[in-house]
Amino acid sequence: MPSLRHWSAVPTGLALCALLPAGAALGCDDERAERVLTQCQLCHTIAPGEPHMAGPNLAGIIGRRAAAADGFAYSKAFRALALEWSAAELDRFLQDPPTMVPGTSMAFAGLHNSEDRAAVICRLGGNAATASTPPPRTMADILAASAPSDWRTPDPEDTLYLELASGRVVIELAPAFAPRHVANVRALARSRYFDGLAILRVQDNYVVQWGDAEGQRPVTGGASTLPGEFDIASAAAPPFTRLPDGDVYAPEVGFAAGWPAARDPEQQRAWLTHCYGLVGAGRDVAPDSGGGTQLYVVIGHAPRHLDRNVTLLGRVLQGMELLAALPRGTGALGFYERAEQRVPLLRVRIAADLPAAERTLLQVLRTDTPLFAELIESRRNRREQWFRLPGGRIELCNVPLPVRLQQQP
Numbered sequence: 065m066p067s068l069r070h071w072s073a074v075p076t077g078l079a080l081c082a083l084l085p086a087g088a089a090l091g092c093d094d095e096r097a098e099r100v101l102t103q104c105q106l107c108h109t110i111a112p113g114e115p116h117m118a119g120p121n122l123a124g125i126i127g128r129r130a131a132a133a134d135g136f137a138y139s140k141a142f143r144a145l146a147l148e149w150s151a152a153e154l155d156r157f158l159q160d161p162p163t164m165v166p167g168t169s170m171a172f173a174g175l176h177n178s179e180d181r182a183a184v185i186c187r188l189g190g191n192a193a194t195a196s197t198p199p200p201r202t203m204a205d206i207l208a209a210s211a212p213s214d215w216r217t218p219d220p221e222d223t224l225y226l227e228l229a230s231g232r233v234v235i236e237l238a239p240a241f242a243p244r245h246v247a248n249v250r251a252l253a254r255s256r257y258f259d260g261l262a263i264l265r266v267q268d269n270y271v272v273q274w275g276d277a278e279g280q281r282p283v284t285g286g287a288s289t290l291p292g293e294f295d296i297a298s299a300a301a302p303p304f305t306r307l308p309d310g311d312v313y314a315p316e317v318g319f320a321a322g323w324p325a326a327r328d329p330e331q332q333r334a335w336l337t338h339c340y341g342l343v344g345a346g347r348d349v350a351p352d353s354g355g356g357t358q359l360y361v362v363i364g365h366a367p368r369h370l371d372r373n374v375t376l377l378g379r380v381l382q383g384m385e386l387l388a389a390l391p392r393g394t395g396a397l398g399f400y401e402r403a404e405q406r407v408p409l410l411r412v413r414i415a416a417d418l419p420a421a422e423r424t425l426l427q428v429l430r431t432d433t434p435l436f437a438e439l440i441e442s443r444r445n446r447r448e449q450w451f452r453l454p455g456g457r458i459e460l461c462n463v464p465l466p467v468r469l470q471q472q473p
């Protein structure tokens with residue numbers, strides 16, 4: 065695998081920083097750094113991907129928000145810190161940790177020698193990049209260099225095909241987040257419940273929704289309603305890769321097994337988030353009036369205010385253009401006003417029920433890998449030639465979740 069680079073623009077005016085393999089940092093006093101780092105390594109690992117010890121893994125620390133290493137239990141004092149680690153902030157912290165962060169659980173007296181601090185900070189990536197440092201990779205480079213193990217293949221049991229006259233929409237279901245709804249949608253599809261129903265509602269910059277317009281069709285193969293599955297216990301959620309930039313709606317956001325998700329560490333709950341292409345179970349006023357007979361897909365700016373108000377149960381992997389380009393309904397909430405405007409669902413099937421030759425074989429980029437962490441960074445700071453200014457941050461639903469056709473072995 066190519067060496068990992070963590071990049072970020074450092075706001076204090078320092079140039080770009082790179083985390084280089086041990087001993088490779090140019091212009092650092094490596095001998096001194098190695099000597100001083102032995103103290104840190106009692107509690108910290110430094111190379112990317114190594115496990116946390118008593119302290120968090122420090123790979124990519126420069127330019128990262130404080131207390132942002134995933135899966136590490138920081139002290140309350142640290143979690144309340146609103147800063148991004150620059151070389152200058154690290155210098156201040158390492159000189160005297162408890163003075164800068166009263167209540168920190170880092171039991172370390174501090175480095176009182178400024179040359180020791182400079183050497184360590186340099187080794188952690190805080191040295192100004194030199195001209196010989198290779199440019200950071202773009203998302204295209206990163207994906208081109210991905211290994212087969214960076215991808216996962218959705219389970220055909222969890223894959224729903226929505227067949228329209230214009231083509232197939234492929235939806236991956238999320239049993240980890242909404243097990244009962246997913247089981248119900250599967251059962252409804254298998255009982256042919258959806259076949260011949262129609263898209264009833266297309267509201268601009270919001271959702272496309274389908275279901276039984278007249279409410280006449282008996283629900284025989286599954287449940288007509290279910291209690292909401294608005295969130296789950298964090299411990300039950302797939303591994304979480306946290307976004308460093310924070311969020312307006314949730315204490316923490318990130319990615320769990322390829323899904324955009326949010327967490328509340330205090331309530332210990334996790335949930336899927338309303339990003340473009342996410343699929344939810346429409347419901348009435350009563351929270352338990354959903355269940356999956358009516359489904360909707362987000363086709364606009366992420367309506368995150370719906371998070372935890374509706375059960376999200378899947379994501380469109382392919383065919384968004386077939387939904388997002390439909391004519392908008394002119395009635396209230398984007399409902400089509402005339403029956404002939406509705407778009408029929410020819411068939412809705414579970415992929416596992418189709419012969420292999422009729423399946424659409426897709427793969428989704430995993431989000432629990434160093435490669436995905438690098439991808440996030442490549443989108444936080446766009447370095448393609450066109451860009452004048454890297455953003456230095458990113459919002460959850462703007463991180464692409466790449467899908468590709470399955471590679472032939």
Ligand code: HEC
Pocket residue numbers: 100101103104105106107108118119120122125129130131132133137138139140141142143154158167168169170171172175184
């Ligand atoms: C006795 C164990 C211990 C030693 C020794 C130690 N640390 Fe830490 N360090 C921690 C702990 C625990 C935390 C988390 C602090 C908290 O949550 O309050 C931490 C936090 C940090 C952080 C902030 C990480 C983040 O994600 O925000 C940095 C940077 C850091 N340490 C650097 C160092 C360096 C450099 C050294 C050596 C000079 C060092 N530490 C020595 C235990 C230690």
